[in-house]
Amino acid sequence: MKVQVSAEVAGRTLSITTGEIAKQASGCVLIQYGETVVLVAAQTGGVKPGQDFFPLTVDYRERLAAAGKFPGGFLKREGRPSTREILTARLTDRPIRPLFPEDYFNEVQVMSNVMSFDGENDPDVLSIIGASAALSISDAPFNGPIAAVRVGLIEGKLILFPTMAEIAKSSLDLVVAGSKDSILMIEGFADQLPETEMADALMFGHRAIQELCKLQNDLVAKAGKKPITYVPGTVNPWLATVKSEWAGKIKTARQSPKKAERSAATKAVKEELIAKYYPAGVTVLEDGRTIEQLKAAFSDVDHHACRDLTIEGKRLDGRSTTELRNIDCSVSILPRVHGSALFTRGETQSLATVVLGTVRDQQKVDGLLEEYGKPFMLDYNFPSYSVGETRPIRGPGRREIGHGMLAERSVQWVLPKAEKFPYTIRVISDITESNGSSSMASVCSATLSLMDAGVPITQPVAGISIGLIKEGSRFTLLTDIMGDEDHFGDMDFKVAGTGRGITGIQLDLKIAGINEEIIRKTLEQAKTARMEILKRILTAIRRPRGDISPYSPRIVSTKIDPEKIGMVIGPGGKNIRAIQEQTGTQIDIVDDGTVTIAGPAKSNCDEALARVEAITEDIKVGRIYTGTVSSIKDFGAFIEIAPGKDGLCHISELADGFVKSVTDVCRVGDKLEVKVIAVDDQNRVKLSRKAVLAEKGETAAPAVSDDDDFDDEE
The missing domain is CATH 3.30.1370.10 (K Homology domain, type 1)
Incomplete structure (x- = not known):
């Protein structure tokens, strides 16, 4: 049965339809805003034996036919996902992932296809709303609905669902997703927007989100979807024992300044625990408890031990909640590249290089919109050795593409205009060591390397990540989170900006949302940290170099x-x-x-x-040109002062004295400096070499032709 709900949003109709297309899917909706239409299907599956993670897969595809276009290239069919498609898939994934039960390990797949694009309304936020709607009418235990909106800022006024044309002139491009009660995901970029104004924009967007959540509830009710009662799995039989007898040892092992030391100490406790209950070769006890259950219980207690320490005010490496790790900045560390820098914060390190090119080096981007050239690129690489691991190198993954684009869009606001600096710029951030927030380290290293390359950026940009541990109404914010704090914590809130305001912001959550109080406090705490990092950056290099590298074009x-x-x-x-x-x-x-x-x-x-x-330019009277003699007549020489533009230099104007023959002064092909002395009504140009000689105080001398040779003299 076809069911449709609709509402007026920002002057356009947003409708969600189900029951007509893809009826064999667990849930499918057609969401339309203006004349942009996205088909979103959700499908649930089974659980694989022994699986201990939630296998959620989100894909987003843009069919160019939606915009009436053919794919470029030889194959007239879409291939691997583009950068934009990958970013939108991640954008859709992040707010829905925290809303499934912790022990739900069944496969879930969400697929978004852009079926129609009107050139005005961006389909990315529709993918998020559609994913929530499709999951809400499926058999998945999804704790929704959620919704997403885009917010722009033009001439000081916040705009809901700005069109593509409006975004092009907006000083803010903000996507915010959330439930009716809280915010779940943020991704935004701004032209140095103050923290209070960014928070106001988030709250502005959240009010619209609440209305869109109500619309989805209407859809669920009309579709006759009954609430799902999810029954949690059985309690791990080892959990109580490990918690009561080993939590203290785990807490002690977890407190060390070094990541490797913490990991080694925790591993030793785990091996001691396993050896006590499962001697070599034993995997199942007589009562049926397995070694895998013991390992799972240890991981659970380890998780909560780290959280308990933080709530108690004891960070794993001994820092206070607002303290940055040690920062070191250096520039010009590589000899032949056009700019380079090394930024180290604790055990996170980014090596950045800059290369400058011409307009031909711009990346061509083809998608739903018309093809355009991209003059700034920031590529992020995360090799396995940076975390002490080995794995095959298969090219950049979704995470690398996402982190690179976050850093790129955070830095691009301070780049010079093309009229002032007409270069194509590529920054490469290689993460050589990682223990938390390498994307924000890339923002810092990019700033350093751009200044080292002589790129006249308007302001330096720095970034920091703020973490969160929340238990009930109690919460603790953590400046400059490490990898362990990211893993055991509830939030990774990245904020990049200058001394004037925010240029990039991204929020990822593992809980079902945060409120306005946490958001505003996080932004202020991030600002304090950012100012400190900017001081360290400016200590390494005060301002962009006065000139570019000698190896640059x-x-x-x-x-x-x-x-x-x-x-x-x-x-x-x-x-x-x-x-x-x-x-x-x-x-x-x-x-x-x-x-x-x-x-x-x-x-x-x-x-x-x-x-x-x-x-x-029009030929200007009084201007001196360097021209080439194109032909010689008895009465003078015709001189090409610009391609296709000749003038006559009369024999009387060739020198300051008597000239018997034009060839005594010049020949065809000679280069002469001449001055325009007149342009008549028929656009005929009169030239004078004599006037140039008079200005320079020189006497006339025969011009030297390229084929003159000393051997011709007698």
């Missing part, structure tokens, strides 16, 4: 009248090829008239720029 740019692009290119590309070959440069022109010139040295670029400007 030199680039200049200018803006010409788009109608004159054809003049620069010339017939069959003749003009632009000649300029490039003669100056040793690379010239790129885009449709809006932006001309970018790259070369091995600034002098090459300046020469090419002068020639481009000479072509596009």
Whole structure:
């Protein structure tokens, strides 16, 4: 039976339909906003024997046909997921994952397909709402519903569900997801937005989320979905024993400044426990208790022991709740790259390198929107050795792509405008050591390396992660969380920004939401830590270097009248090829008239720029040009002062004295400096070499041709 609910949201209709498509799925909805439509299906499965984790899989795909487009390339079919698809899948996964029971290990898969895209309404938030709706009408024990909204900020006004065009000019791009009572997930990027304004934007979004949750409740009621009663699994028979007899030892083992020491001490306690009850070769006791149950009980007690220590005010490495780990910053550590930096915070370390390129090095991005070039990239690599492990290297995974994009979008707000710095910029963050919040370390190392490369960023950016341990109404916020605190804690709240405000924010939770009080306190605690990190960064390098690396290409740019692009290119590309070959440069022109010139040295670029400007600018009386003699007549020489633009230098204007013959002064192919002395009504240009000589105080001398040779003298 087809069921549909709808509501007006931000001036457009949002509708959710079920019962018509994919009726064999556990739950399926068609969610539409404007003319953007996403099909979301949820499917539950069984549990594999011995499985001790929740195998939730979320996929998101954009069919280019939804926007009336064909995929690019030879194969006219979508292939591996794009970066945007991976990021949206992660965005959908994060708020729904905490809402399943802790001991629920059945397979669950959520699949979102964009079926129609109107070019205005982004389908990513619809994927989150649709996933919640599909799970809510399925047989999964999902503690929903939840919803998500996008919030923009234009001219100081918060906007709900901004269009793609509005986001392009917004100083905030914030996606927030939550239930009717609390916030579950945040991902946002802003142009240095103060903490109080960011918190206000989150609360603004949450009010809309509450209405969308009510809409989903209406859908569940109309669909006749009955509430699911989930029965937890049996209590581990070893839990009470391990908790009462070994919790103290575990707490002692967990308190050490070093990650390796904590791990080794905890492992020793675990081995002692196993050896006591299960001698070598024994895996099952007479009463049926297994060694796997003992290991599971140990992990559970270990988990709660770490949490208890933190609530008691005892962090595992001995720091206070607001204390940063030791920070070390250094720049210029690699010789040939265009910029480099090493940022170390405790046992987390990022080695960043910068390479500068031309407009041709921009990454081409093809998707639902029109193809565009991406001038800034930040790639994040997380090798297994950084955590003392071995595993195959299969290319970047979802986590690496997600962390790289978080750092990239946090830094991009402070990059110079293309008019000021027309380079394509790529930053690579290699995590060489990891123990918590390597993505925020990447933000810091990126800032250092960009300044080392001479990129004139407007402000330095730093990032920090705040953790949370929450028991009932009691909670503790932890500045600069380590890997163990992330694993045993309830929250990983990453905040990046400058001294003026927030540029990037991301919240991941393992509990069913946090309230406004925790959010505001977290943002303030993160600000305090960020200011301290910024001081350390500016101690290493005070400001961007005054010049780029000598190994970087030199680039200049200018803006010409788009109608004159054809003049620069010339017939069959003749003009632009000649300029490039003669100056040793690379010239790129885009449709809006932006001309970018790259070369091995600034002098090459300046020469090419002068020639481009000479072509596009109107010939100006009084200006001096360096031209080439194109033909010689009895009465004077015709000189090409710009491609396709000739002027006549009369014989009387060739020198400051009497000239018997034009060939006494110049020949075809000679280069002469001439001054424009007149342009008549028919656009004919009159030139003077004599005027240039007079200005320079020189006497006339014959021009030297490239084919002159001393052997010709008599």
